[in-house]
Amino acid sequence: MxxxxxxxxxxxxxxxxxxxxxxxxxxxxxxxxxxxxxxxxxxxxxRGDGWAxxxxxQYFTARDPLFLAELERWQTAGVAARWQPRLTVFDAHGRRDGGGAEARYVGTPRxxxxxxxxxxxxxxxxxxxxxxxxxxxxxxxxxxxxxxxxxxxxxxxxxxxxxxxxxxxxxxxxxxxxxxxxxARMQACWALMLRFEAPLALDFDGAFVNHGALRWIARDTSKPGRTGQETWTLHASAEWSEAHTEDGPDHVAAALIAEFCALGGAAPLAWSAHRWRYAITESAxxxxxxxxxxxxxxxxxxxxxxxxxxxxxxxxxxxxxxxxxxxxxxxxxxx
Known part of the structure; x- marks a missing residue:
């Protein structure tokens, strides 16, 4: 045998x-x-006490037939669902519509x-x-x-x-x-998780940011299956993250929260930081x-x-x- x-x-x-x-x-x-x-x-x-x-x-898309079939299996099992956020774009000239025609999916409940x-x-x-x-x-x-x-x-x-x-x-x-x-050159990404006592009065759930330290912000609790405290995720740009890879979390949080507030956000009740050392592929x-x-x-x-x-x-x-x-x-x- x-x-x-x-x-x-x-x-x-x-x-x-x-x-x-x-x-x-x-x-x-x-x-x-x-x-x-x-x-x-x-x-x-x-995850923490009353929040995740x-x-x-942040989400994923599906185009290839093989992956579309796998996504269907995930959805049938209840571990993935379509996320339909209100999207916007911030750039050096101001703000514009972020579109939203492309189907975006997330894991559920996490x-x-x-x-x-x-x-x-x-x-x-x-x-x-x-x-x-x-x-x-x-x-x-x-x-x-x-x-x-x-x-x-x-x-x-x-x-x-x-x-x-x-x-x-x-x-x-x-x-x-x-x-x-x-x-293959992989770049770092600082991620900041913000918690709030109540939902922020912002008219978007996700935003691509094309200037400054930030590149992405999202109301995590807008995703399907999420419960608990209002949470937002901030992702710094690869360039900023690489330049500040060895900075302490307090310095990172102060810089990213300040930029979030400048885009209409607010100072959080609490925050957590995570450095992804190898997150972004510059040249696959x-x-x-x-x-x-x-x-x-x-x-x-x-x-x-x-x-x-x-x-x-x-x-x-x-x-x-x-x-x-x-x-x-x-x-x-x-x-």
Whole structure:
């Protein structure tokens, strides 16, 4: 009897989960590792006493037929719904209509919900930071910050992490793939979550900001399924975030709240800050994914496929099917 293939996937964002789901559904054994406390990556929600706020991905769109089918599954399961915000645009010349014809979707009741659905039933090991890969004749072994070298060996390793995090894992074992990661520049994003005692009397729910420190503001409680205190998310621009990456949260909050107030907002009852060190892909690598068949090593993620939720899911899905095709080819060669 042929021993089932066993792959390690590093990263439980939507790309890694999509890849894991497709492989698992095809009968491949998969173990997913993530340094965080739970799945979904930047489809993330911060929760507190009586409040919650999406501070990573704010919404997603769907165009590709494969992702549209996945979105339909999410909606049927009740973990995604269309968000129809009143949108506006602020630029150096003032304010204009933000449009709204494009369908925008969010996870319900939180942005993490679709990721948790995809992760359901997967072998997921959280709070496990993979910090080195080792290749031997019997397969790949993983070293972790928390537990050292893990006992099991894997037929292949699929990295579903931001390019700067993939780089140190790739350089010692496959410098050619490391060059792919080097080619993608990912930028930081400061996110600020504001809480208010009562809804703000603003005539919009989301705004694109094309000048100053801010790039996006949104009334999080306008999204379907949200309850609790009035919350707003502020995202700083990539340029401002890069320039202030090492600033303390107090300085960041003061600067971003001042700009929010200048756009009609107000000082919050309370706030929380989060720095996404690798959030925005300035120049995505073409191709959607990377697969090195001889080594059994692959890369997927939004940074390889346009920087969006849809792109991340499609990247993981495509890599999984490329891995399956390689496995079938190897079986035919042995036959």
């Amino acid at each position: 042929t021993t089932p293939l066993h792959y390690a996937i590093v990263g439980a964002g939507i790309a890694g989960l999509s890849c894991a789901r497709a492989l698992t559904d095809a009968g491949v054994q998969v173990t997913v590792f993530d340094k965080s406390r739970g799945p979904a990556g930047r489809m993330s929600t911060r 706020c999406d501070h990573g991905a 942005m993490t919900a679709p990721g948790r659905l995809v992760a359901d039933g997967l072998n997921l090991r959280v709070q496990t930071t993979v910090n080195a890969l080792h290749r031997y004749e019997h397969g790949w072994e993983l070293a972790t910050a928390e537990r050292g070298l893990l006992a099991e060996a894997f037929d292949g390793v699929l990295l579903a992490v931001p390019a700067p995090q993939a780089l140190p894992l790739l350089q010692p074992v496959l410098p050619g793939l490391a060059e792919v990661a080097t080619a 690598v073409e191709g959607g994914y990377v697969w090195h068949s001889a080594a059994g090593l692959g890369l997927c993620g939004d940074w390889l496929n346009g920087g969006r939720v849809e792109g991340a899911w499609l990247s993981g899905h495509a890599l999984a099917h490329r891995v399956l095709a390689s496995a079938r080819g190897a079986e035919l060669a042995r036959a």
